[in-house]
Amino acid sequence: MLSTTSEYALRALIELANVEDGHMMFGKSLSERAGIPAGYLSKILAALGRAGIIDATRGMSGGYQLAKPAKDILLIDVIEVFEGVRSRPACILDKNRECDDEKPCPAHDRFQKTRQSYLKFLEETSIAAIAKRRTSH
Amino acid sequence: MLSTTSEYALRALIELANVEDGHMMFGKSLSERAGIPAGYLSKILAALGRAGIIDATRGMSGGYQLAKPAKDILLIDVIEVFEGVRSRPACILDKNRECDDEKPCPAHDRFQKTRQSYLKFLEETSIAAIAKRRTSH
DNA sequence: AATATTCTGGACCTATTTGTCAAGAACTGT
DNA sequence: ACAGTTCTTGACAAATAGGTCCAGAATATT
Numbered sequence: 116m117l118s119t120t121s122e123y124a125l126r127a128l129i130e131l132a133n134v135e136d137g138h139m140m141f142g143k144s145l146s147e148r149a150g151i152p153a154g155y156l157s158k159i160l161a162a163l164g165r166a167g168i169i170d171a172t173r174g175m176s177g178g179y180q181l182a183k184p185a186k187d188i189l190l191i192d193v194i195e196v197f198e199g200v201r202s203r204p205a206c207i208l209d210k211n212r213e214c215d216d217e218k219p220c221p222a223h224d225r226f227q228k229t230r231q232s233y234l235k236f237l238e239e240t241s242i243a244a245i246a247k248r249r250t251s252h
Numbered sequence: 253m254l255s256t257t258s259e260y261a262l263r264a265l266i267e268l269a270n271v272e273d274g275h276m277m278f279g280k281s282l283s284e285r286a287g288i289p290a291g292y293l294s295k296i297l298a299a300l301g302r303a304g305i306i307d308a309t310r311g312m313s314g315g316y317q318l319a320k321p322a323k324d325i326l327l328i329d330v331i332e333v334f335e336g337v338r339s340r341p342a343c344i345l346d347k348n349r350e351c352d353d354e355k356p357c358p359a360h361d362r363f364q365k366t367r368q369s370y371l372k373f374l375e376e377t378s379i380a381a382i383a384k385r386r387t388s389h
Numbered sequence: 390a391a392t393a394t395t396c397t398g399g400a401c402c403t404a405t406t407t408g409t410c411a412a413g414a415a416c417t418g419t
Numbered sequence: 420a421c422a423g424t425t426c427t428t429g430a431c432a433a434a435t436a437g438g439t440c441c442a443g444a445a446t447a448t449t
Contacts, residue, residue: 116253116341119407126345129358142426150346155408161427173426174416204253208263209287221266222382230370237365245359256437279396283395292438310396313445 121194124152124159125242128193131169132185132246139178159197166196185243194237203235258331260288261296262379265330267381269322270308276315296301303333322380333376341370 117125125126126149134140142160160179161167170182181188195204206214207226215218254262263286271277279297283290297316300306307319318325331339343351344363351357 116347119347120349122345125358152408156412157426158408158428164426169414171426172282173414173424174418175424176417177415177425195313208254208259208266210253210256210315211438216337220263220383224375225377228375229366229373232366232369236363240359240362245362248381289438294396295398295438301396308396309446310394310444311448312394313447314395314445316396330448 116196118198120159120197123149123156124163124193124197125190127151127156127159128163128168128181128185128188128242129246130239131179131181132242133139134180137180139176139180145179147179162196163193166192168193168196183244185246186241188242189238190213190240190242190245193242203237204230254331255335257296257334260286260293260336261300261330262291262294262327262382264288265300265305265318265322265379266383268316268318269379271317272318276309276313276317278315282316300330300335303327305330307332318379322377322383325379327377327379327382328374330379337339340374341367347371 130145130149131140142157145160146156149156151159160169160171163234164171167182168188169179171177171179175229191202201210205244206212206220207222207230208214208220212220214223216223267282267286268277279294282288282379283293283298286293288296297306301308304319306316308314308316327383328339332373336349343349343357344367345351345357345360349357351360353360364371
């Protein structure tokens with residue numbers, strides 16, 4: 116469904132959403148808690164940083180934190196960082212094709228409902244919504 | 253969503269479903285009509301043959317044909333040939349995890365509806381259902 | 390039987406994804 | 420300023436997916 120990289124990114128952001136406001140989490144802890152190879156995670160976090168989704172600080176009292184409230188980070192925002200235009204579900208028979216009501220592929224009608232459901236999930240679900248601990252009390 | 257290989261397989265089977273009953277289609281024609289590299293398609297068709305989904309005959313009047321009625325070939329049957337246990341939509345946060353109502357991941361509830369919709373689509377849609385021309389009249 | 394045709398299967402190649410590693414930059418506390 | 424820490428970046432390695440090619444097996448026609 117999602118690439119391994121996107122799964123990693125979401126899991127890391129969920130961990131960060133569960134950190135107390137104003138506090139940071141080290142890459143090492145994040146890696147252990149989310150079950151992600153530390154070296155690879157550092158590249159994912161760097162990309163999320165460039166995208167303005169998280170902030171990073173170096174040094175002893177550094178670490179990572181969300182750059183904005185978890186409720187303002189949507190799943191689609193995260194996935195787009197890593198999968199670009201392929202983030203939104205496309206034609207089930209050809210991911211490079213435009214497939215809509217005007218130019219439907221033969222499976223368009225049958226797949227439509229699932230596609231809409233998935234698209235809605237990605238576009239309307241925030242990190243806050245899927246993090247266990249609520250950041251706002 | 254699907255791997256390129258699975259998309260190719262579905263497109264090829266749709267073409268075969270639209271062939272007149274009892275007739276065969278050459279790999280060359282299939283490759284052109286479905287827009288699939290001929291050399292790669294031959295491996296995909298060989299796998300579908302070993303899985304009992306299509307039959308192949310060599311020689312001048314040979315080619316490929318469905319091994320059973322298109323209505324009896326479900327999308328999940330095709331995809332399983334190439335993606336194995338990863339065919340069914342799994343946990344959105346970890347494709348290697350068991351994620352169900354007993355041991356839900358934090359996103360389980362929100363993703364549930366989409367997951368069920370996609371699973372149903374794969375398990376209840378046949379090649380006949382998405383081939384333009386109906387094979388049974 | 391010879392020939393032309395088509396599928397089969399293995400070897401091989403290329404691109405992408407995932408993962409590793411280390412040097413260097415940035416930050417903090419002493 | 421220095422030492423200790425943490426993030427950043429680029430080079431590189433491993434694994435997987437996608438694709439090419441061709442010798443050989445099977446089939447039908449002559």
